[in-house]
Amino acid sequence: MIDIRFLRQIYILLFLIIAQLYIPSYVFSSDIMLFPDLILIYLVYLSFIYERYQVIIIGFILGLFQDFISQSNLIGLFAFSKTIAGFMLGLLSKYNRVWNNKIKIGYLFFTFQIHYLFACYMMFDRNISSIAFTFKSSILESIFMLLLLLVVNRFILIDNKIIK
Amino acid sequence: MIKYLNRDVITLFLCLLLSLLLYFSSKSTVVYSVKAEIANFVSLVTYPQTYYSNLMTIKKDNELLKQKLVQMNMLNSELIHYENENSVLKNLLNFYNEQPLSLKIAKVVNDNYSYLMRSITINLGMKDSLEPNLPVVDINGLIGKIEACSDNASKVQLITDKNFAVSVRVGSDMVVGEFKATHKGLGIIYGVRKTANVEIGDIVYTSGISTIYPSSIPVAKIVRINTNNDSPFQDIEVQILADLINFNHVFVVL
Numbered sequence: 001m002i003d004i005r006f007l008r009q010i011y012i013l014l015f016l017i018i019a020q021l022y023i024p025s026y027v028f029s030s031d032i033m034l035f036p037d038l039i040l041i042y043l044v045y046l047s048f049i050y051e052r053y054q055v056i057i058i059g060f061i062l063g064l065f066q067d068f069i070s071q072s073n074l075i076g077l078f079a080f081s082k083t084i085a086g087f088m089l090g091l092l093s094k095y096n097r098v099w100n101n102k103i104k105i106g107y108l109f110f111t112f113q114i115h116y117l118f119a120c121y122m123m124f125d126r127n128i129s130s131i132a133f134t135f136k137s138s139i140l141e142s143i144f145m146l147l148l149l150l151v152v153n154r155f156i157l158i159d160n161k162i163i164k
Numbered sequence: 165m166i167k168y169l170n171r172d173v174i175t176l177f178l179c180l181l182l183s184l185l186l187y188f189s190s191k192s193t194v195v196y197s198v199k200a201e202i203a204n205f206v207s208l209v210t211y212p213q214t215y216y217s218n219l220m221t222i223k224k225d226n227e228l229l230k231q232k233l234v235q236m237n238m239l240n241s242e243l244i245h246y247e248n249e250n251s252v253l254k255n256l257l258n259f260y261n262e263q264p265l266s267l268k269i270a271k272v273v274n275d276n277y278s279y280l281m282r283s284i285t286i287n288l289g290m291k292d293s294l295e296p297n298l299p300v301v302d303i304n305g306l307i308g309k310i311e312a313c314s315d316n317a318s319k320v321q322l323i324t325d326k327n328f329a330v331s332v333r334v335g336s337d338m339v340v341g342e343f344k345a346t347h348k349g350l351g352i353i354y355g356v357r358k359t360a361n362v363e364i365g366d367i368v369y370t371s372g373i374s375t376i377y378p379s380s381i382p383v384a385k386i387v388r389i390n391t392n393n394d395s396p397f398q399d400i401e402v403q404i405l406a407d408l409i410n411f412n413h414v415f416v417v418l
Contacts, residue, residue, distance in 0.1 A: 053175040060179035064186075074194060076186030083179040090172060122187065126197045 052090025059086025085115040112142035259303040272411040305382035305405035335362035353400040
């Protein structure tokens with residue numbers, strides 16, 4: 001007998017993977033494009049449901065999925081960054097009742113920043129893009145994702161709000 | 165709490181390890197640049213250790229090089245010695261080929277400088293057809309005669325020995341006299357009349373009258389002539405031609 005909760009997660013995941021494939025990117029400037037990372041937002045949501053080690057494993061698997069659907073020549077890139085994000089988000093759920101909204105938002109930004117810093121560092125060729133571009137890109141992507149998360153949190157996660 | 169932390173950390177490390185393995189297995193240029201940067205970082209972190217290890221290696225290398233330098237110096241000295249020996253042997257060979265006399269080359273293996281007796285030992289003996297009273301020369305002139313022989317070595321009485329005398333001819337008239345050594349490579353020619361035409365710089369040769377020495381072997385060069393004396397003979401002082409300082413090889417006249 002399959003757990004209803006688990007089945008729901010599978011449906012959401014399938015939807016997210018398909019959505020991630022077709023979701024449009026936002027051209028911020030001539031050299032920077034911002035991609036909405038739905039899987040990362042989903043990982044934030046999962047971190048409040050599952051335990052930390054489970055979130056790490058889910059992060060790794062989702063990252064691996066993202067590697068396969070987004071780019072195939074750097075397999076392991078998002079698996080690595082999502083694993084770290086999963087580890088950091090595990091702490092957020094632990095202190096959910098202790099931290100106030102500002103700290104939570106700050107910590108989420110920090111988590112996204114670390115996630116994108118690793119992802120951008122491992123994605124961009126240093127012979128073409130400078131390290132400054134990596135930082136700039138990761139910061140903009142983190143801000144963009146935080147804004148997206150707040151929107152999702154406000155309108156979609158009505159019952160399970162991360163930031164109340 | 166610690167148990168949970170360990171579980172979380174272990175899971176994290178396993179997932180990171182797996183994702184890094186996947187990432188670094190790629191042959192993309194990005195991965196190569198990341199690998200290069202990691203290598204740079206690691207080399208920067210391990211620089212003190214590498215520096216110290218290099219210092220230790222340098223110390224060992226220095227010791228080895230010093231050892232090598234000593235060996236090379238010794239080898240160099242040996243080569244210089246061989247070069248000199250080669251040059252000397254070439255001269256000897258030229259002398260040997262130019263001589264009408266039948267010569268046998270011998271190596272000096274020992275020398276004896278006592279007050280009166282002056283002799284050297286050579287590495288040829290009766291097995292090499294040597295016998296007592298054979299004259300011995302070097303490339304410059306007469307050096308002595310064989311005094312005694314064993315099977316493999318012979319003792320040579322030097323020209324500077326107090327008991328050594330040789331009949332010589334001197335000057336343009338080829339006047340006969342007798343040579344005897346005095347000191348410091350010098351000698352005196354006895355029995356040359358005052359009327360004989362003798363000049364400083366003339367070479368003194370063996371006369372050939374003796375049964376031991378063949379004629380025309382250079383013996384000495386005249387360095388001083390004194391005719392202001394009461395005797396009917398000149399006082400002729402000569403410089404021995406043979407090299408009496410550096411004995412290496414000599415020739416036995418057969």
